[in-house]
Amino acid sequence: MTAAGEAYGLFTSLTGTEPAGSWSAPGRVNLIGEHTDYNDGFVFPFATPHRTHVALGRREDGRIRVVSTFDPVPVEVALADLDALFPARRDEVVEWARYPLGVAWALLQATGADPASVPGVDLAFASDVPVGAGLSSSAAIESATGSALNDVWGLGLDRVAVARAGRTAENEAVGAPTGIMDQMAAMLGETDAGTFLDCRTLDAQVIELGFARAGLDLVVMDTRVTHAHSTGGYGERRAACERGAAAMGVPALRDVRPDQLARVQELVDDVTFRRVRHVVTENQRVLDAVRTLREQGPRAIGDLLYASHVSMRDDFEISVPELDLAVESARAAGAIGARMTGGGFGGAAIALVAHDTVGAVTDAVRAAFADAGFTEPHIFTVRPSEGARRDS
Ligand code: ADP
Numbered sequence: 001m002t003a004a005g006e007a008y009g010l011f012t013s014l015t016g017t018e019p020a021g022s023w024s025a026p027g028r029v030n031l032i033g034e035h036t037d038y039n040d041g042f043v044f045p046f047a048t049p050h051r052t053h054v055a056l057g058r059r060e061d062g063r064i065r066v067v068s069t070f071d072p073v074p075v076e077v078a079l080a081d082l083d084a085l086f087p088a089r090r091d092e093v094v095e096w097a098r099y100p101l102g103v104a105w106a107l108l109q110a111t112g113a114d115p116a117s118v119p120g121v122d123l124a125f126a127s128d129v130p131v132g133a134g135l136s137s138s139a140a141i142e143s144a145t146g147s148a149l150n151d152v153w154g155l156g157l158d159r160v161a162v163a164r165a166g167r168t169a170e171n172e173a174v175g176a177p178t179g180i181m182d183q184m185a186a187m188l189g190e191t192d193a194g195t196f197l198d199c200r201t202l203d204a205q206v207i208e209l210g211f212a213r214a215g216l217d218l219v220v221m222d223t224r225v226t227h228a229h230s231t232g233g234y235g236e237r238r239a240a241c242e243r244g245a246a247a248m249g250v251p252a253l254r255d256v257r258p259d260q261l262a263r264v265q266e267l268v269d270d271v272t273f274r275r276v277r278h279v280v281t282e283n284q285r286v287l288d289a290v291r292t293l294r295e296q297g298p299r300a301i302g303d304l305l306y307a308s309h310v311s312m313r314d315d316f317e318i319s320v321p322e323l324d325l326a327v328e329s330a331r332a333a334g335a336i337g338a339r340m341t342g343g344g345f346g347g348a349a350i351a352l353v354a355h356d357t358v359g360a361v362t363d364a365v366r367a368a369f370a371d372a373g374f375t376e377p378h379i380f381t382v383r384p385s386e387g388a389r390r391d392s
């Protein structure tokens with residue numbers, strides 16, 4: 001059954017009624033721009049065809065109830081009580097339900113709407129966005145919830161404001177210190193386009209990717225390596241970036257240009273310097289990728305993708321052997337470009353591949369993993385797709 005059908009079925013079995021409507025929002029893949037978000041820099045993600053669906057119905061009693069295929073037990077709370085729950089008592093809410101209930105809370109906070117002035121709701125979720133595979137299933141559920149409630153509650157928020165509410169939910173109601181890239185990609189995505197986002201101003205531009213016309217596919221190679229060192233590693237990288245910015249006397253590494261790297265090298269230790277060099281050159285690569293797409297088309301961005309990988313491997317030191325092997329074996333089998341994507345220490349790599357080479361690249365990566373004795377990777381293609389929307 002489709003995820004949309006599952007959400008509908010879950011809703012009708014929960015309430016015994018038909019939903020008033022259904023909404024969906026995608027996951028995302030970051031094409032280029034890694035660890036640049038918290039340095040006020042640039043990122044360039046696109047929305048996946050994988051989506052989280054929600055069927056919604058109104059209720060008369062001012063309560064919100066959520067249920068998901070993830071958990072047979074629905075979670076219900078009075079809208080008026082959300083404010084007491086988040087963030088102070090979030091531990092009382094089962095983890096998955098903090099995402100949709102957190103979005104409801106964040107929307108009410110952001111608009112100052114009186115919880116008594118909006119209708120209660122039942123929400124039933126189903127998804128084909130894999131969890132923890134680097135596709136941001138969390139932003140998908142937040143953006144689906146935010147879009148549905150924004151419409152049904154008549155809040156009139158624009159897509160960026162709904163994305164902000166998703167991040168507020170994730171940061172404060174769930175307690176995960178993430179940026180806003182994922183939610184912006186899920187809210188603003190368009191078919192065969194990417195979202196070029198300035199993380200300082202939140203200015204976003206939809207940039208045509210042109211993969212379809214150029215006969216290209218984007219292959220995701222999920223290594224299924226879990227992020228064992230990600231928490232400590234992430235903290236160390238952030239601290240190094242802050243040291244670099246402080247040494248240069250700027251608010252964030254966004255403000256350091258590539259031609260200033262020699263000066264950075266005089267001021268900081270070698271490890272800090274290499275962390276800074278990754279961020280500064282990665283910001284430039286995002287800008288170069290956008291310009292290259294416009295001027296030369298998608299086949300010309302392959303070298304930028306690989307340069308991004310090398311920078312993460314050698315300077316930021318967040319790759320693992322599985323990611324390096326995925327990237328190198330995809331390139332050897334004819335990929336136009338490839339890089340690890342996401343926070344690092346595991347997760348997925350991506351490869352830009354001509355349509356008729358996808359089979360060869362997939363086989364080559366699988367064979368290389370088998371030879372190395374690594375866990376079999378999960379390999380699939382994604383077409384850059386539409387952002388959050390009402391489906392019925
Ligand atoms: P990801 O990289 O996939 O975003 P996260 O750990 O950030 O991984 O978010 C995954 C969590 O989001 C899940 O463990 C669950 O709590 C919640 N979640 C995502 N999709 C759903 C869904 N369809 N139903 C319920 N919870 C979901």
Ligand code: MG
Pocket residue numbers: 136137138139
């Ligand atoms: Mg997530």
